[in-house]
Amino acid sequence: MDAKKLLTVTLLALVLAACGTVPIPVSKSTPGKSTITKVSEPGDQAPATSDKAVATKVAPAVPQRTPKQHITEAIKALQVGKVDKAKRELEAAIRQEPSNVTALNLLVQINTPASKYFAGKGSFRYKVKSGESLSTIAKKYLKEPLKFYILAKYNNIENPSKVKIGQSIRIPGVPEIVKLPPKKKKTAATSTTDETKLRLALARRLYESGKYQEAIDHLESLEDTGPYVSKRRDLLVLTYAQYANVLTEKAELLEAEAVLEKAVSMEPKNRKLKNQLARIRNQRKASTLYNTGLQALNEGNQDKAYEAFSKVLELNPKHEMARRKVTEMKSEVIESLHKSAMQHYRKQELDKAIGIWDKVLEMDPDHELAKLYRARAIGLKKRFDKL
Numbered sequence: 001m002d003a004k005k006l007l008t009v010t011l012l013a014l015v016l017a018a019c020g021t022v023p024i025p026v027s028k029s030t031p032g033k034s035t036i037t038k039v040s041e042p043g044d045q046a047p048a049t050s051d052k053a054v055a056t057k058v059a060p061a062v063p064q065r066t067p068k069q070h071i072t073e074a075i076k077a078l079q080v081g082k083v084d085k086a087k088r089e090l091e092a093a094i095r096q097e098p099s100n101v102t103a104l105n106l107l108v109q110i111n112t113p114a115s116k117y118f119a120g121k122g123s124f125r126y127k128v129k130s131g132e133s134l135s136t137i138a139k140k141y142l143k144e145p146l147k148f149y150i151l152a153k154y155n156n157i158e159n160p161s162k163v164k165i166g167q168s169i170r171i172p173g174v175p176e177i178v179k180l181p182p183k184k185k186k187t188a189a190t191s192t193t194d195e196t197k198l199r200l201a202l203a204r205r206l207y208e209s210g211k212y213q214e215a216i217d218h219l220e221s222l223e224d225t226g227p228y229v230s231k232r233r234d235l236l237v238l239t240y241a242q243y244a245n246v247l248t249e250k251a252e253l254l255e256a257e258a259v260l261e262k263a264v265s266m267e268p269k270n271r272k273l274k275n276q277l278a279r280i281r282n283q284r285k286a287s288t289l290y291n292t293g294l295q296a297l298n299e300g301n302q303d304k305a306y307e308a309f310s311k312v313l314e315l316n317p318k319h320e321m322a323r324r325k326v327t328e329m330k331s332e333v334i335e336s337l338h339k340s341a342m343q344h345y346r347k348q349e350l351d352k353a354i355g356i357w358d359k360v361l362e363m364d365p366d367h368e369l370a371k372l373y374r375a376r377a378i379g380l381k382k383r384f385d386k387l
Contacts, residue, residue, distance in 0.1 A: 067093040067100050074106060078149045081159040083110060098281070101265070104258035106146060112255070114154040118172035120214055123154075128167045134160045141171050143221045173217070196228050203235060212243035216259075237263045241273060244280065253284045286316040293325065306333040334364050345373060350381045 065073075070093035077086035087110055093103040109117070126137070134148035134157070142151065152160035155169045163169070199218055206215035219236040222228075240263035247256035260277045267273060293308030306329050312322035341356035357374035360367050 065092075067097040067103065070096070071100070071103050071106070074103070075146070078106070078110075079161045081152075086110065099257075099261060101258060101261050102146070104254065104261065106149070108255050108258055109147070109150040109153070112150075114150055117150050117213075118154060120211060121172040121217065122174060123170040123172050124174060126169055126171045128163050128165055128169065130165050132163075132165075134163055137169075137171065141173065142217075193227060196222060196232075200228055200231060200235070203239075207235065207239050207242070212239050212246065215239045216243065233266060237266050237270075237273070240266075241276065244276065248280060248283070253280055253287065256280050257284065282315040286312045286319055286322070289315070290319065290322055293322070297325075302329060302333055302336060305329065330363065334360055334367065337363075338367070338370055341370070342373065345377055348380075350377045350384075353377050354381070 070089045074086040074089035074093070077083070077089065087107070090103045090107045090110070093100055094107070097103070126141075128137070134151050135145040138147040138151050139145040148160055151169075151171070152158075154172065157163065157169075199222060203215045203218040206212075206218065216236070216239050219232055219239065222232055224232070240259050244256040244260040244263070247253070247259065257277065257280050260273065260280060264270070264273050264277055289308045289312045293305045293312065296302075296305035296308060306326065309322045309325045309329070312319050313326065316322075337356050337360050341353045341360065344350075344353035344356065354374055354377050357370045357377070360370040361374070364370070
């Protein structure tokens, strides 16, 4: 450094020192240049931070997803084998829209073993071709692309999205319908009509032998057009109704409701079908209420439990377990209500006391103490009203 530069740096250092700033060389300086950093004195105060700068940001509320969005997320999860997540999404969709057929059908696929779902159908080998997925294969052979998941289960494929070209899988059913040898040259329309007739006859035999699921698979795969459309629809609705009865007897109410929903959608004015669907829904509600009652009992809330069991009997009078619970708890609940009414009576909360005694007398019209004190409470209330 020459004398002129040295003199300049020295003068700058003296000026900064007079202003309260000490020059400190920084380790990463450019050669030939001096970098000066200001060091605060002990008495210096840090600048105050603005309240607005540190204000906590409130996260915006996350909007609730619609049933359709839940189902979309469930399908995405099933495509990569995330079954638990898919099940949660479908159950959320059903809670919002209990009659959503798509959600119900997907949940049936999750809850039903593949061997049972395709029971008695047989199978054939198939090699995956270029551009195909389990969804396109399910659409082609099972007539429903969303059956990709049950098809994956049937083949023990954990991740349905990862099928490879040339991979060998099993497909339920037969590779093609066996046709009668033609006696003469037929048009395409005539051939299709004969095939439909044969398959209808096969579906009828399956129905009569009690193989309802197989009959449904055959009937659903037929086109809803042509000269046999009416017979197909009538047999399909009849099969849906009978299969729903079988599922109900097995206590598989969710599956029964899904099957019967299809029948009602085909014949919306059929009162018998609608009544059958209403009974199944009532049984599902009754089952949920019964579990609510059991939980209330475990929590020691007898009043809530008794109310839940009573509602179960309103929905399903044949629910034997709920009837037993009501019988066992009735006397205890009555005495608990009477004690509660007495407490309100002593506090001169007469309207509450009278209302509770009304419940007691509804359950036991011969409860003498409830009748006596209820009458006293009404008389006392009249005197207070006159004051």
